[in-house]
Amino acid sequence: MTAPPNGLPIYRLLTGPDDATFCERVSEALALGYELHGGPSLTFDGSRVIAGQALIWRATHQQS
Template sequence: MLKLYRFISGPDDKDFCMRITDLINKGWELHHGPTLTFNGTSCIVGQALTKEVVNETYSTPIDLTKY
């Protein structure tokens, strides 16, 4: 089994929420809570996600977008 990890970041807006929603619906799971910072003009949010893939083993490079 292969366990994948991704960290998605971007402006705190509906597009960010839709990216995370899309990944959740593709089988990714939230890994802990989100992070939030302020860069002087806007809020930047980040979310870690993980996914377990059966019948695959780790090798590099991994194209996470195919999962």
């Protein structure tokens, strides 16, 4: 597959509270064929930790 499925962009930045739901979102993107781009970013908004993770789609990536 040369393009991401479902019209998704080549570059994605997922953000959200650092919890199981965020980890599931990143895991789903990896299962689609995205790759991590750098490490995660973390910040504190005064009450909770917010995570961010960049993902990229490699045009040469092949799904089985």
